[in-house]
Amino acid sequence: MSAVLLRHTLTAGRWRLLAVAVGIATWGFLLPVVYATFGAEIRRVVEGGYLSDLLDALTAIGGGSVFTLDGSIALSFVHPISIALVAVFAIGHPIAALAGERQRGTLEVLLARPISRRRVYVTALAATFLFVAVVMAANLGGVVAGATLFDVADELRMDRLLVVWANAVLLFTTLGALALAASASFHRVVPALGIVLAFTIASYAVELLGALWPDIAGWRPWSFFHYFQPAEIMAGDASPGDAVVLAGITAAAVAFGLWIFPRRDLAAPS
């Protein structure tokens, strides 16, 4: 890893990081607030009427809901809004770090220095991990702040919350590792980004639909999001196997990227 490159990367991304962290912290703050303020009423309406099936739909991904504090915490991590915010760094940063720099022509300025492509790759991966960890920590901070301000902090289990954070960081680092492998495989941003986004959306859809539709429930293990179940973790049912699967996929993606990137020809940018 290159300290010079890592420092440059973190410095260059600091304002974007601040904006995303504030956004996701606000999102994390709101969900315990909604739970504390309207959760019980919404649950009564949903369970007492024709909307009971909606409960299943709302809790389909990661057990997320606003009916319990654990559910609202889960929702803060797996809702499409938070995933979109984290994807700025989990997907956007790795794609910009290699394919983006390649397309702009700045990669050859960097690689003209005495630094190997593998070090560039590992540094980009480390930066992705740090960005994701900070963004997820901001989410966590928002949740704790919301729960504290609206007097439901006594329901929080901080030890389990930290496991949720670690699992979320691992999930998005896995996505980041896949994005970086795609980024190392293409000269331009669009194909790399397109493939990773399609893969992520399909994975999310499989987990969501598999939870609602028994006929495709068997597909759920093919989704990354299946290996992040925050509500189960908050309930004390964390599965170490989830972390093993995500770590295995990450390792495979990193191994592929470290193999392909030094072997690629970097012709003049067109």
Next chain:
Amino acid sequence: MNAIETIGLSKDYPRGAALGRFGPGWRDPIRALAEVTLEVRPGEIFGFLGPNGAGKSTCIRLLLGFLHPSAGAARVLGLDTETDGVAIRGRVGYLPGGIALYDAMTGAALLDYLGAFYRRAPVLRARLTDGLELAAADLARPVREYSRGMRQKLGIVQALQHDPELAILDEPSEGLDPLMQRAFYEILDELRAAGRTVFLSSHILSEVERVCDRVAIVRRGRLVALEEIGALLARRRRTVEMRVDGPPPSLAGVPGVTDVVVVDGHVRCQLEGDIRPFLAAIAGSSVTDLTIEPARLEDAFLEFYANGADRAAANGAANDADAAAGGHDADRTEP
């Protein structure tokens, strides 16, 4: 030990275009560089000439390890480009053609950042920024506000600020005005005086003629000439015109003199090689006016692109050269 050595260096690209993959000859790769063998000696300024698309940048990218050779090998400062890329780049300064920079950074921050990767201190930065008239106020501005010429100056500084043993410069004076070109040539002269080696790719022929010791000409990926500039020019045929008062000199049989035409005291001929036999032959005549066209690299260059599309490409390069040379031509002295 040579600064650069290539032996049969070749690079093939697979056909990239979708239709090209299925069209005639789809199995054949595109040969960007074919069996180039050359040596660049330590301490010389070496010109690498050719029109756009001839293979200059491909060769440079192979030397820096950005590309992997399809055949052959290259050594830079005695190190193998395939296995010692990091060590090579630690001792080399590189200016890419049409350099892209980080627009959000200031010029000074960019130089600090790019210089921080080297173990050598940026000992030449002050000299380079002074010579290229990059003031502190300029360097404090974001790169996005820079003109093309200023970006090129910054590119030159980042390539040379750590006083590399070998500078590889791809079209270095592109975008520089004539005054800055002259300042850049002075920097090259200083590098040569300090014993540094410069590998300079260009299609600006007057520039190569002005600064280089030796030149290689590449055509469709193949090396077609590798010579001292002086030797290349000495072999050029030049037009001689003179006016004589009285009988014209007898030039038949004088070594190097051909195509002699005499009309009313006006003598015109072609002269090639050593000038002394010609001067001896006209010594007894009453010459009132004499013009010997200067030997120009441009003519030598065009000779290697004698046919069709190649010639058009080379002419384009030569025309670019004339346009880019600008006021620099004023430096040339007529013999």
